[in-house]
Amino acid sequence: MLTPRRRLAACIRRSLGVAGLCMFGGALHAETPAPDGEPVEALFDTRLLESRGISADVARFFSRGARFLPGLQEVRLSVNAGRPKPMQVRFDSDGELCFDRALLGQLGLRSPEADDGCLDRGALYPGMRVALHPGRATVDLTVPENAFDPEHREATHQRGGSAAILNYNVFAQRFQGLSGTRNYLQGRIESGFNFSNWIVRSSGTYAHSEQRDSFRAGTLYAQRSIESMRALLQTGQINAFADGIGGMPVLGAQVFSDSAQLQGSTLTVPIQGIADTNAVVEVRQRGQVVYRTVVAPGAYSLSDVGGLSNGSDIEVIVTEEDGRVSRSSLPAPMSQSVVGLPATYSLGIGQYRREWGSQIAGQLPWVAYGGYAFNAGSQLRLSASALLSPNYQSTYGQASFGSDNLWLGGSARLSRSTKKGVGHEWQVQGSASLGGHVSAGLSWQSRSSGFSTLEDTFVHPVYDEDLESLYQSPFQQSLSASLTWSSLSWGAFNYSLSRNRDSQRIHTTHAISASRRFGRLSASLSLQWAGQGRGAAYLNLRMPLGSGSVGARLQRQGSGDLVGAANYQGRLGRDIGVQVDASGSRSDRRLSASAQSGTSFAQWSVGASTTNSGSRSFHGSMNGGLALTEEGMLAMSSGRIGDTFAVIKIPGVSGIRMGGNGGSAKTSPLGTALVPNIYPYQRARIQLDGKSLPLNYRFDTTAVDFNLARGTVASYVINATQIRQLMLRVRLDSGSFARVGTGVFDGERQFMGTVVGDGNVVLTNEQIGQKVFLESVGGFRCEVRYQAPERFDSDAPYEEADATCS
Secondary structure, rough: OOOOOHHHHHHHHHHHHOOHHHHHHHOOOOOOOOOOOOOOHHOHHHHHHOOOOHHHHHHHHHOOOOOOOOOOEEEEEEEEOOOOOEEEEOOOOOOOOOHHHHHHOOOOOOOOOOOOOOOOOOOHHHEEEEEEOOOEEEEEEEEEEHHHHHOOOOOEEOOOEEEEEEEEEEEEEEEEOOEEEEEEEEEEEEEEEEEEEEEEEEEEEEEEOOOOOOEEEEEEEEEEEEEEEEOEEEEEEOOOOOOOOOEEEEEEEEEHHHHHOOOEEEOOOOOOEOOOOEEEEEEOOOOOEEEEEEOEEEEEEEOOOOOOOOOOOOOEEEEEOOOEEEEEOOOOOEEEEEOOOOOEEEEEEEEEOOOOOOOEOOOOOEEEEEEEEEEEEOOOEEEEEEEEEEEEEEEEEEEEEEOEEEEEEEEEEEEEOOOOOOEEEEEEEEEEEOOOOOEEEEEEEEOOOOOOOHHHHHHOOEEEOOOOOOOOOOOOOOEEEEEEEEOOOOOOEEEEEEEEEEOOOEEEEEEEEEEEOOOOOOOOEEEEEEOOOOOEEEEEEEEEEEOOOEEEEEEOOOOOEEEEEEEEEEEEEEOEEEEEEEOOOOOOOOEEEEEEEOOOOOOEEEEEEEOOEEEEEEEEEEEEEEEEEEEOOEEEOOOOOOOOOEEEEEEOOOOOEEEOOOEEEEOOOEEEEEEEEOOOOOOOOOOOHHOOOOOOEEOOOOOOEEEEEEOOOEHHHHHHOOOOOEEEEEEEOOOOOOOOEEEEEOOOOOOOEEEEEEOOEEEEHHHOOOOOEOOOHHHEEEEEOOOOOOOOOOOOOOEEEEEEEE
């Protein structure tokens, strides 16, 4: 909503753009140019103007047709009857549109090598027509086809661009207790560069603890899009991309359909549990951390963790604030193949790549693999893959059925190894909306005793005090199911079951949760049983308070202790979220606090806790990305930089937020913003957030459209012009305000505008500080005397000053 000051500023800008036409009333005829030689009186009733104190010079300025006032104006500009776009454009001293190089670049028109002044549009583009509508603050252009720059046409995918990138994710923990101190630090680094749509990436993980310092190399590969095949080529240290193989480390090459990356890995049954404290939850595959988050005390549920590969088991590690660690294993997510996609394929060959924390029996084996997926009907998609190695072979098949309310997938995998012989694995996953506000999820997997993965045949895990072991003992059967009922009147109820069986034991967990609102009060109850008398219960009450909320909870932990707690969640400004939590039982008291924020250069979080027994814990994390383009633009992002991205520069202006279907970003103190992931071969738009725009700046455009080929680095500059506006309140010698409609001129008698309101004269940019004169009928002329302020507030649309005219 506009404040009164903003509304007044908008009215002033609009009155300048309209050039005071509406104030002339019946004295001004239609927005129609006068024929050559036609007297001014043909368009204006000069006698009526003079009776209102308005000089005929005003009429002379507009006598040749509709015109804007000279200078920078905000208009809506349409090209060839297209959708009008808000733009800041310049008008020359005659009130005509100035075709400078900045405007030609915004319009995607061919720009000659010339100075930055106004160019002759007739010589540039014969046949171009310009229609000015100052009364509506719009401009309509009709441009011949050959005037457009082919490199900027919408149908053409932009290519090229070079940049070096660095992605980082750092996590640190520290525990201090009666038994000593434990520190842990992990940093994941990904570096690389884009050059002429080639993508080179390298990754690695550094870990530090009391026991050891280690660096684990990840991938090092080069990637290129093969557009004629709609495929991607990767070579180097890669992770195999094929259904049922699950990111197997390979030194070799692979090619796979580009659209295959659209397949998701959302868990059909979420990872659920109850945390006693602000706990760190890690999700790992093949020993690598693919997802990490900090959950608040109480029940948690994670489903869209991202970065998961199908065909590789999931390990979940939960670390409490006091250092307690619990582990569990889940079956790999099944690829929820989207029915309707074109057929996809993958082919790869190379040598198995040994990862840190494992040993290979004998030489590294060679592997070849491939897969194919296609639609067998309007709602059915089939996929198959195979893996071949000298002492190990496997085949995988999957059928996926999808409709508006149901997704169901089933798969079978057969394995043959020299170590275990022949075995099989069956898997079913699905999610459904059953009607009546009921939804369900299912994940079931069963393995025979002879089933094995390639790692079971070649890889021997090495014990590690941080990871315990790289590969956990595989389960033989796993079942997870959930059932949810929700209602606007009664809230939501959920039951979930998890049952895992391996060679040593059977582990079963039941969980029930319910939530409901009572006016402004939200209540939730969670119960969990894990067998052998182990269970937990959690009751939470929450109510909004100001810009945040307060809550209270009662929790029965697995140890049997009853814990009561109170907490507050809120925000400090727009970017920082804070939480404070105090809890206690008969034997223990705990106080914790945490904060999170997303800045233009990183996403960070910190937290600390202390207990009455003297134990303390701290944790902190930071992740983001850096990019340096070939033009020398250094940009930062709070998210991971992908293979196709854009850098937007607004010179000299920081803190500008932007977002859209191409992602989100914020300009840093350097004036650059990094949009880290733009999906290729699709139109994407980034829009500047109007709430973050300073009031005293005008921008070439407030939206940027992209249509990028994969691997493109797009660089775009939005020029920002600082608009200094000074509104003078002019009084005459008589003490009265200058009359509305009185002409305003500079020292060279160039028309600048008219008096608006009660003696208000608005000066902009270079006009401030110049000599200003008022002229009206009867030959009256006086000079305006004023004192310009030394500083203009960026949060104010204009400054005000008193002036006299004598």
